[in-house]
Amino acid sequence: MDAAPTTKPAIEQIAERITDAIMEHRLPPGVKLGEDRLAQTFNVSRTKVRQALTSLSKEGLVTLHPNRGAYVTRPTRQEALDLMETRRLIEPEIIRQVIARATPKDLEKLKAHLEEEDRAREEGNRRLIISLTGKFHMLLAELGGNIFIQKLMSELCPLTCLIIALYDAPQMPACPEDEHARIVEAIINKDVEGAIHLMLHHLNHIQDALHLVDPEARDIHWEALFG
Numbered sequence: 001m002d003a004a005p006t007t008k009p010a011i012e013q014i015a016e017r018i019t020d021a022i023m024e025h026r027l028p029p030g031v032k033l034g035e036d037r038l039a040q041t042f043n044v045s046r047t048k049v050r051q052a053l054t055s056l057s058k059e060g061l062v063t064l065h066p067n068r069g070a071y072v073t074r075p076t077r078q079e080a081l082d083l084m085e086t087r088r089l090i091e092p093e094i095i096r097q098v099i100a101r102a103t104p105k106d107l108e109k110l111k112a113h114l115e116e117e118d119r120a121r122e123e124g125n126r127r128l129i130i131s132l133t134g135k136f137h138m139l140l141a142e143l144g145g146n147i148f149i150q151k152l153m154s155e156l157c158p159l160t161c162l163i164i165a166l167y168d169a170p171q172m173p174a175c176p177e178d179e180h181a182r183i184v185e186a187i188i189n190k191d192v193e194g195a196i197h198l199m200l201h202h203l204n205h206i207q208d209a210l211h212l213v214d215p216e217a218r219d220i221h222w223e224a225l226f227g
Contacts, residue, residue, distance in 0.1 A: 030074035097144030
């Protein structure tokens with residue numbers, strides 16, 4: 001892995017790498033994020049690790065327990081259902097905003113993102129697919145232009161990846177491969193109702209794929225994960 005730019009703060013680097021590991025299902029919900037182990041793995045001080053974990057706790061990805069330490073957030077089954085319901089309320093409005101505001105350059109960004117998803121599927125790279133499919137929804141929020149909705153989606157999408165990591169049926173893909181493309185096609189055609197219908201169907205499909213039972217615990221090899 002290439003070294004990160006030296007101008008980038010180490011704390012932000014650590015937070016981003018942990019976020020990527022969570023979103024790509026390499027760090028499962030409920031696992032303890034030991035400061036000593038992470039400090040050794042990243043070759044930084046415990047103070048920097050603690051600051052990174054505190055930053056992630058503000059985004060909801062990490063839960064801090066007094067006297068017990070930091071853990072990857074583990075949403076309950078009810079929280080999973082509530083989160084998906086929240087997304088069904090918000091994302092139709094995102095669709096309306098994108099269709100009303102998107103420029104030709106914005107639409108090219110959507111097409112380019114779909115091409116990245118296609119390449120990841122062709123390579124069979126499930127981790128990258130999971131990451132990209134989450135970023136698709138965040139890109140839509142960005143193109144919609146509402147900074148408050150964008151901020152909310154930046155919290156909901158990683159939490160959705162957590163929920164998928166916790167409850168996804170192993171044989172199911174992160175997102176059905178044609179659904180994002182159909183949504184983008186409807187957006188390009190300025191078909192508001194059609195795009196909203198497709199988005200709601202898409203979100204329902206994601207929820208229906210969740211296997212809402214308690215998952216089994218698994219071991220984490222920290223050096224291999226972040227080495």
